[in-house]
Amino acid sequence: MGINKLPLEQNVLEASRERIRWVLQNFSRVCVSFSGGKDSSVMLNLTAQLARELNKKINILFIDWEAQFSHTIEHVERVREACRDVTDRFYWVALPLTTQNGLSQFAPTWQCWEPGVEWVRQPPEDAITSPEFFSFYTLGMTFEAFVTEFADWFARNRPAAMMVGIRADESYNRFLAISSLRKLRFADDKPWTTAAPRGHAWYIYPIYDWKTADIWTWFAKTKTPYNKLYDLMYQAGVPTRYMRICEPFGPEQRQGLWLYHVIEPQRWAQMCERVSGASSGGIYAGQDNLFYGHRKLTKPDHLNWREYALFLLDSMPEQTAEHYRNKIAVYLHWYEKQGMTRIPDTQPGDAGAKDVPSWRRISKVLLNNDYWCRALSFSPTKTSSYKRYSERVKNKRKEWGILCNSD
Known part of the structure; x- marks a missing residue:
């Protein structure tokens, strides 16, 4: 409904x-x-x-x-x-x-x-x-x-x-x-x-029904001080829908990393030393390119999306790949229990916000570095129980026959 x-x-x-x-x-x-x-x-x-x-x-x-x-x-x-x-x-x-x-x-x-x-x-x-x-x-x-x-x-x-x-x-x-x-x-x-x-x-959620225009209209009419960083973002040509003020390294937030380089170069240098991948993120995350699979998804012509997802997993550091294999196995097993013996390689809407299962969607998660697999409807695993969770799912993968070494 x-x-x-x-x-x-x-x-x-x-x-x-x-x-x-x-x-x-x-x-x-x-x-x-x-x-x-x-x-x-x-x-x-x-x-x-x-x-x-x-x-x-x-x-x-x-x-x-x-x-x-x-x-x-x-x-x-x-x-x-x-x-x-x-x-x-x-x-x-x-x-x-x-x-x-x-x-x-x-x-x-x-x-x-x-x-x-x-x-x-x-x-x-x-x-x-x-x-x-x-x-x-x-x-x-x-x-x-x-x-x-x-x-x-x-x-x-x-x-x-x-x-x-x-x-x-x-x-x-x-x-x-x-x-x-x-x-x-x-x-x-x-x-x-x-x-x-x-x-x-x-x-x-008291302002859940406000639009972006309502927010800026309120500031304009009340003359209430706001974060002047928005002015700099506007001058730099950042669309209002992409203006984010929060932790900077997530899949959505990374698109604004290049602004640190422009606005606060000294702080940007410290961030590059502090966080792995910050330098490349500043170069590529804000561009309309294929680096993170954010707006467009492509794959080699000789591979289907399932084969491409498995290729991406094999190309990752082993610890990271195992994390994703566990999440994807749980995802695939859930759909098996719903009567879907195999999720399709691709289907309409599978690259959007709604969770439409396909191997193309899984590939997007991997390209996007969506570590918690939010696009597959997962939530972050508590740090204290992560190791036990990983071992339990790894054993379940063998029982289910999903993403084992033979895959």
Whole structure:
């Protein structure tokens, strides 16, 4: 069954203010996730305004990725100061977190603030850098695991709101995060709420129905300061849909790496020393070429897509190849259980956002360095259980007869 978009009688600003007011009135603990980008800046400013009106306090979570533009850090510091009067606690997190590195098959993940290495920059003096600060934290845990555990920790066994500034029109996955009919909502009339995976926290998406034009219209009309990095991106010719302000090395974010070279050459030099593949990513990731299989997919004429995927696996470092073989085997076995003895070599829509199974889609995952295989509907595996998971799936591959040495 399809999901229809139903227009509201209110404009998006009025609707968002109503949602945020409801959150502040119904949750004793509220935390705003802030990245320094345009969307979370709008959400945080609206929340701070209403918190002043209602005489409420909020908390703010900012995850510092170490390799970030100076403009972003300066903007975060300005916003922190502007919201100080309504802030109970500003969690400036500068702990080692593991995330995807879409630039290298030899180092498919990287860890910000990794111990024992030279960092791109130093964290602020008041940032959270002690591993003991959070009772749930384990060294190098994934970003996804951290935000899930943080929500549970922040709730303290009581209902709490984690406000997230995602918008449904940004990507298909974000649209599903809002519109899914299977998720647990706070109430049927609040589709912009989602129960956290564990504990008592709720994710709130108060600006989910804003368009990019709405965001910039709000900044223009209110004269509210924004991250000036966007001006530099605009001057450099970056389309608004590709402007990203977050960790820089993922499959989507890597397209903006070349801007570091232009805007902050000294920081770019440090990033190239710090992260495997950064230099080549700066050259190729922002170009409309075939290097990462981002926009166009091609293969040698003498190979079909299954053969090409197997060729790509054989050309990778063995540890990385085994990781992908495990994920792909689980993927293929799932479709076997659905009655599809063999997924097709290619089919319409298999290179798009929706998971349409084919060997061409698998090849795209491999070319794209999609280490967590998100395009195959996987989520990151927890660092603490990854080794056990890998060994278990490797044994299952032999049982299933999928992607064994004879393949």
